[in-house]
Structures are given as structure tokens and as C-alpha cells.
Amino acid sequence: MKYRVLHFGEEPLRAASEPVTEITDDIRRLVDDMFETMNEAKGVGLAAPQVGVNLRLAIIDIGDDPLILINPRIIKSSGKETCDEGCLSFPGLTEKVERAKKVVAEATDIDGSLYQIEAEDLLARAIQHELDHLDGVLFIDRISKARKLQIKHELEMIKNGESLYDDDEEEEAPL
Numbered sequence: 001m002k003y004r005v006l007h008f009g010e011e012p013l014r015a016a017s018e019p020v021t022e023i024t025d026d027i028r029r030l031v032d033d034m035f036e037t038m039n040e041a042k043g044v045g046l047a048a049p050q051v052g053v054n055l056r057l058a059i060i061d062i063g064d065d066p067l068i069l070i071n072p073r074i075i076k077s078s079g080k081e082t083c084d085e086g087c088l089s090f091p092g093l094t095e096k097v098e099r100a101k102k103v104v105a106e107a108t109d110i111d112g113s114l115y116q117i118e119a120e121d122l123l124a125r126a127i128q129h130e131l132d133h134l135d136g137v138l139f140i141d142r143i144s145k146a147r148k149l150q151i152k153h154e155l156e157m158i159k160n161g162e163s164l165y166d167d168d169e170e171e172e173a174p175l
């Protein structure tokens with residue numbers, strides 16, 4: 001079942017999410033449905049709060065290996081990199097965001113096993129972006145106040161449920 005992706009302004013995106021205590025059939029179904037939703041939306045990352053479920057769970061697929069991150073945490077980060085970033089909850093908005101260049105993260109997989117992943121560049125960015133979602137933090141919180149003021153109108157449009165995409169515009173790979 002494909003979910004509707006919540007957009008900026010909708011409550012669950014700002015709520016803190018609860019840890020997953022047990023990997024049940026419901027959780028497995030949620031993960032499957034999130035993959036379906038993310039692939040349909042042509043995203044490369046999706047966090048549970050974006051489909052209205054405030055659990056500490058996210059998925060990422062930047063094209064090689066799909067990742068399931070249950071109760072993830074970043075245990076090490078290093079370097080800095082500023083890159084264009086988008087988010088499925090902000091259709092059509094791309095902003096430059098500074099993130100750590102490399103991270104080491106730890107998470108539980110769908111089979112209940114704990115794993116560590118070393119990531120850099122886009123994958124590291126995706127992990128940081130999705131983990132932010134679990135704390136109710138959005139990528140626009142990481143841009144300057146001045147820039148936020150400049151895109152006030154765009155943010156209002158998204159809040160009103162409008163997309164900023166032009167019909168013939170190529171979509172980025174939103175997180």
C-alpha cells in the first residue's frame with residue numbers, strides 16, 4: 001500500500017518519534033509500504049514520520065543497496081560538505097545544506113540484527129537527513145535565517161499543499 005507523503009506544515013513531521021520496541025508484522029509491512037511509497041515518489045530516502053508514523057525508522061536507497069534503519073544513531077561524524085538537498089516533504093524545493101561528509105551509524109535491520117555502516121557523501125547526507133526527521137528536524141532548519149526569509153513564499157506554497165515542480169523539470173533525488 002502506497003502512503004501519501006506528508007508535506008511541510010503537517011504535524012507528525014515536527015513530532016519526536018518513539019523507538020521501535022519490537023519488529024512485528026506491522027513493522028515489516030510498514031517498511032514494505034515505505035519502499036513502495038519512496039520508489040513511486042522517486043526519492044532516495046524516507047523516514048516513517050513522513051508517512052505519518054512517529055517511529056524511529058527510515059529507509060534509504062541511493063541506488064546500490066537498500067538500507068533499513070531501525071532505531072538508528074550516528075556514532076561518529078567527520079568533515080563538512082555543502083550540497084544541494086531536497087526532501088519528499090518539500091516537493092520541488094532544493095537548498096544547499098551543510099552536513100558532515102562522513103558518518104558511522106548504527107541501526108537495527110529488519111531481521112533484528114544490529115549493524116554498523118560507514119558512509120560518505122550522498123549516503124552520509126541521506127543518513128543525517130533521515131535521522132533528523134526522527135527528531136522532528138527538517139532540512140530547512142539547517143539553512144540560514146536570511147535564506148529562509150528568501151524562500152518564504154515557496155515554503156508557504158508547500159504548506160498549502162502545492163508542489164514547486166514544473167511539469168517538464170527533472171526531479172532531483174529527494175530524501
Ligand code: NI
Pocket residue numbers: 086087088089129133174175
Ligand atoms: Ni526528507
